[in-house]
Amino acid sequence: MGKLVIVGTVAFDAIETPFGKTDKILGGAATFIGLAASQFHNIDAAIVSVVGDDFPQEYLDLLISKKIDISSLEIVKGGKTFFWSGKYHNDLNSRDTLATELNVLADFNPTVPDNYKDADVVMLGNLHPSTQMSVIEQMEKKPKLIVLDTMNYWMDNALEELLQVIQHIDVITINDEEARQLTNEYSLVKAAEKIHKMGPKFVVIKKGEHGALLFHDENIFFAPALPLEEVFDPTGAGDTFAGGFVGYIAETKNISFNNLKNAIVHGSNLASFCVEKFGTERLENLDSKEVKQRLLQFKQLTQFDIELE
Amino acid sequence: MGKLVIVGTVAFDAIETPFGKTDKILGGAATFIGLAASQFHNIDAAIVSVVGDDFPQEYLDLLISKKIDISSLEIVKGGKTFFWSGKYHNDLNSRDTLATELNVLADFNPTVPDNYKDADVVMLGNLHPSTQMSVIEQMEKKPKLIVLDTMNYWMDNALEELLQVIQHIDVITINDEEARQLTNEYSLVKAAEKIHKMGPKFVVIKKGEHGALLFHDENIFFAPALPLEEVFDPTGAGDTFAGGFVGYIAETKNISFNNLKNAIVHGSNLASFCVEKFGTERLENLDSKEVKQRLLQFKQLTQFDIELE
Numbered sequence: 001m002g003k004l005v006i007v008g009t010v011a012f013d014a015i016e017t018p019f020g021k022t023d024k025i026l027g028g029a030a031t032f033i034g035l036a037a038s039q040f041h042n043i044d045a046a047i048v049s050v051v052g053d054d055f056p057q058e059y060l061d062l063l064i065s066k067k068i069d070i071s072s073l074e075i076v077k078g079g080k081t082f083f084w085s086g087k088y089h090n091d092l093n094s095r096d097t098l099a100t101e102l103n104v105l106a107d108f109n110p111t112v113p114d115n116y117k118d119a120d121v122v123m124l125g126n127l128h129p130s131t132q133m134s135v136i137e138q139m140e141k142k143p144k145l146i147v148l149d150t151m152n153y154w155m156d157n158a159l160e161e162l163l164q165v166i167q168h169i170d171v172i173t174i175n176d177e178e179a180r181q182l183t184n185e186y187s188l189v190k191a192a193e194k195i196h197k198m199g200p201k202f203v204v205i206k207k208g209e210h211g212a213l214l215f216h217d218e219n220i221f222f223a224p225a226l227p228l229e230e231v232f233d234p235t236g237a238g239d240t241f242a243g244g245f246v247g248y249i250a251e252t253k254n255i256s257f258n259n260l261k262n263a264i265v266h267g268s269n270l271a272s273f274c275v276e277k278f279g280t281e282r283l284e285n286l287d288s289k290e291v292k293q294r295l296l297q298f299k300q301l302t303q304f305d306i307e308l309e
Numbered sequence: 310m311g312k313l314v315i316v317g318t319v320a321f322d323a324i325e326t327p328f329g330k331t332d333k334i335l336g337g338a339a340t341f342i343g344l345a346a347s348q349f350h351n352i353d354a355a356i357v358s359v360v361g362d363d364f365p366q367e368y369l370d371l372l373i374s375k376k377i378d379i380s381s382l383e384i385v386k387g388g389k390t391f392f393w394s395g396k397y398h399n400d401l402n403s404r405d406t407l408a409t410e411l412n413v414l415a416d417f418n419p420t421v422p423d424n425y426k427d428a429d430v431v432m433l434g435n436l437h438p439s440t441q442m443s444v445i446e447q448m449e450k451k452p453k454l455i456v457l458d459t460m461n462y463w464m465d466n467a468l469e470e471l472l473q474v475i476q477h478i479d480v481i482t483i484n485d486e487e488a489r490q491l492t493n494e495y496s497l498v499k500a501a502e503k504i505h506k507m508g509p510k511f512v513v514i515k516k517g518e519h520g521a522l523l524f525h526d527e528n529i530f531f532a533p534a535l536p537l538e539e540v541f542d543p544t545g546a547g548d549t550f551a552g553g554f555v556g557y558i559a560e561t562k563n564i565s566f567n568n569l570k571n572a573i574v575h576g577s578n579l580a581s582f583c584v585e586k587f588g589t590e591r592l593e594n595l596d597s598k599e600v601k602q603r604l605l606q607f608k609q610l611t612q613f614d615i616e617l618e
Contacts, residue, residue: 090495186400187537187538187540188536189536189538190539210516211520211533221610221611221613222533222611223613227498227522227529227531228496229496229498229499231496258613258614265613266615292617295617299615299617300529301529301530301531302530302531302612303611303612303613304530304570304611304612305571306571306574306604308604308608
């Protein structure tokens, strides 16, 4: 059993899309990552995070039912859970943030449980780079793979700390605009080269509905997003992608480029479910048969047979 | 030898990109299509088009050297060649048209040469839909495949004629925004379904730097654009893609979905060269060794190995 430790937000989201709106529902990067990773059954996964005591027991029960270890999901008495609210534009490619209430997240000091200090894979969801760094420092055995997600907010507000933590990770996941901002290069190929030099051996650039790129030295792999009849709610798609990615790697314990390619495909595949319903709804009731069925679609979408002698 | 007839513009282009600008150089849809198709040596290809007598002999010689039959490339005495001029924005994803001088194109009545009236593949480059229709009517034997390219201009100005010609073709190539305009559907999956119902069995949606989709009934295939260090000039990339697509089909004479997938890959591969230099420059000096080398890159970029039992 590969061990995966996931550090990130567990939150309430309120979402508005052209198709409807929700009250506060279950959200947060670590939640999506955990639910996606739980599709891989031969792993031990733990979420390290914090919520307030307004966080419903049914959400905790859901995570437990997915065999996610939440013993390090701290519940702050009298505290309120991190809350994010956003509204998507008509094309679903952009959104406005309506509210961000940090609440208990403001004082979050992640504590890696003792039995995960030798985890094979560490997934650092989008958080302050110093918080991400403190997790790396708690590991007692060098993990096979440390994956870090971040966003433009930290480039604007904590660039030095971000560049510091980036030196200590193996994979960065970042979207195309953020890769351009971080490197001042428009070409993603050039941007990835520059990010390699900052530390990460592997660079994953997420392009939303346009797929994801994996860079490693001279090698590039690309996986599209599965074309869907309807994208209902993109919230959590990037984290679901990351969860599929790290879940597969934790299960296979293989960090070759070829295996990371497969991990990208699994991540893309799971993300295609996430966007079909609001929030975590689709991931909560996802069975392995439909996941496999869609992987087959993924192969048909991308695989061809040209012989080169 | 498969026979391919290409109908479209042969033109002068003047291009400005963030990297430089050109005087009048060789351009036109049929030119790019022809040069790309000429990478397939077991075909007979003819260009049906019109130029003025200001069109330089060296450009004609270039087409002849690529074994393209230009006996139906009409040269109008005293006429001026179609001229287009455009300036690309910094991200190269959008451009302003600075000048469009139809000149001899205004009175263009394509005449398919007798020995191409039984062509296997007909490629109708972007032209007035009635002009495209007149080509179909001249065919004496039903072609294996008729491919049509069009653009939003005809949707705005000749929609009825466009819908008419679309009923008689097998493959439409169209970009994402145009597919949305034609169908009033944002989802490309839904847009393709609607376009199927208008006539074409195969729908190719071009997404520029984000690749191309091929739809056929329930089947979807996707090919990315090869990520490049630098895109220098996107002019002609869509036509180069189409030229690779029809050239491969004319050579293989196989219109199965699997073979059309391969054709999409060949088209995408050739388009990746086109954008590396101004206009046709890169295509003019492209040898089969570098084409094959890049096909190998294409496989590495997209192919993975997940077994599904």
